[in-house]
Amino acid sequence: MIGHLQSNKVKYIAPFVSLIHGVDSFKLLEEINKRAAQNERVINCLLQIHIAEEDTKFGFDDKEVMELIKSEAFQQLKNIKIVGLMGMATFTDNEQQIRKEFRSLKNLFDKFQIYYLQFQILSMGMSGDYQIAIEEGSTMIRLGSSIFGERNYH
Numbered sequence: 041m042i043g044h045l046q047s048n049k050v051k052y053i054a055p056f057v058s059l060i061h062g063v064d065s066f067k068l069l070e071e072i073n074k075r076a077a078q079n080e081r082v083i084n085c086l087l088q089i090h091i092a093e094e095d096t097k098f099g100f101d102d103k104e105v106m107e108l109i110k111s112e113a114f115q116q117l118k119n120i121k122i123v124g125l126m127g128m129a130t131f132t133d134n135e136q137q138i139r140k141e142f143r144s145l146k147n148l149f150d151k152f153q154i155y156y157l158q159f160q161i162l163s164m165g166m167s168g169d170y171q172i173a174i175e176e177g178s179t180m181i182r183l184g185s186s187i188f189g190e191r192n193y194h
Contacts, residue, residue: 044062044064044098045060045062045063045068047067047068047071050068050071050072050075051075054072054075054076054078054079054081054083055079055081057083058084059083059084059085059086059123059161060072060083060084060085060086061086061088061126061163061182062086062088062098062099062126063085063086063087063088063122064087064088064090064098064099064100065100066108066113066114069085069114069117069120070117072085072119072120073117073118073119073120074119076119076120077118077119081119082118082119082120082121083119083120083121084120084121084122084123085120085121085122085123086122086123086124086125086126086161086163087099087100087105087108087122087124087125087126088100088125088126088127089101089102089105089125089126089127089145089148090127091127091128091129091141091142091144091145091164092127092128092129092130092131092141093130093137093141099127102148105125105148105152109122109152109155121158122158122159123158123159123160123161124149124159124160124161124162124163124179124180125145125148125149125152125159125161125162125163126161126162126163126164126180127141127142127145127163127164128164128166129141129142129164129169129172129173131168135172138169138172139172139175139176142164142165142169142172142173142176142177142178143176145162145164146162146164146176146177146178149162149177160179161179161180162177162178162179162180163178163179163180163181163182164176164178164180164181165178165181165182166181166182167182170182
């Protein structure tokens with residue numbers, strides 16, 4: 041699936057998915073947990089962190105994600121497993137800005153690995169910026185445009 045995952049779509053993917061990349065709200069986590077329980081499974085998820093200087097991107101900020109992981113409500117979600125973080129850099133040609141955003145996500149990832157040992161995946165970098173992401177510590181890149189071509193919005 042490409043793009044933002046809406047809560048009402050989780051029921052369709054819950055029986056099949058092995059990893060959900062863009063979990064950007066507690067509401068979405070609750071829905072994934074509910075649908076995973078209905079399918080008698082645990083679904084691996086990445087928390088999406090808002091690192092870009094764009095309003096079009098989704099995700100938690102540093103403070104929100106720390107509060108989430110420490111919350112009692114989060115601890116009650118038994119059918120999800122948070123295995124890492126993901127983020128998308130600003131869509132720009134400014135490589136220094138992209139690098140700065142990826143570096144900030146890597147620093148957050150390292151910080152969380154101390155508290156949350158299940159963190160294994162740092163998903164950052166797409167077709168246009170994956171080389172920078174790898175240099176900054178990405179363990180997973182997303183190359184949809186390179187594989188499938190540019191999106192057609194018509």
